[in-house]
Amino acid sequence: MMDLISTLQVILREAGFTTHLTSIDRSPIVSFEDDTLMGFGCVFEDPGALLASWKATEMSLLTRYAPSLRTAGEKAWNVYCLFLCSSAAEPDQNRQVRWIEEDLDRTRKVAACGLASREDLVRALLPVLPLQYQPVLRAEDVTERLRTRVRTIAPRASDVALDESVLPAEVVRLLGGPA
Numbered sequence: 588m589m590d591l592i593s594t595l596q597v598i599l600r601e602a603g604f605t606t607h608l609t610s611i612d613r614s615p616i617v618s619f620e621d622d623t624l625m626g627f628g629c630v631f632e633d634p635g636a637l638l639a640s641w642k643a644t645e646m647s648l649l650t651r652y653a654p655s656l657r658t659a660g661e662k663a664w665n666v667y668c669l670f671l672c673s674s675a676a677e678p679d680q681n682r683q684v685r686w687i688e689e690d691l692d693r694t695r696k697v698a699a700c701g702l703a704s705r706e707d708l709v710r711a712l713l714p715v716l717p718l719q720y721q722p723v724l725r726a727e728d729v730t731e732r733l734r735t736r737v738r739t740i741a742p743r744a745s746d747v748a749l750d751e752s753v754l755p756a757e758v759v760r761l762l763g764g765p766a
Contacts, residue, residue, distance in 0.1 A: 607619075612644070619715075671702055
């Protein structure tokens with residue numbers, strides 16, 4: 588089983604956040620901050636514990652860190668609380684966990700259960716992580732791709748454009764350029 592709090596801290600650091608491991612009510616918390624946002628990541632034992640205590644945890648964090656939040660300027664409008672759990676939730680619990688994110692009071696919220704892998708955690712953290720784009724490139728034969736492009740642009744030159752035995756002047760002539 589993945590150590591959720593440590594993995595959370597590593598992912599946030601890799602994303603450019605400054606992180607600190609602390610605790611509240613004897614539960615580990617990862618605080619994180621960058622130039623535009625700040626927040627707290629809390630890990631719960633099970634979905635029931637998350638649902639029962641996320642509000643109290645949020646209030647405890649806000650009370651404890653109120654002086655820092657007051658001096659955060661514009662960043663104080665961008666405070667996140669991450670409520671996470673590695674155990675899977677029942678369908679009814681899952682619905683309730685999703686509703687947490689709809690609660691717009693005090694902080695922005697990310698809530699997720701069933702985080703069994705690093706990929707699951709990254710997916711849950713997307714609202715706070717920098718934009719990520721992973722292009723998917725197909726494996727292809729670049730020579731055939733070029734031949735197809737040439738065929739689209741200049742059908743008369745497609746058979747000879749990549750033929751090394753044909754003089755460049757002949758290829759230019761077939762492409763319709765000055766010879």
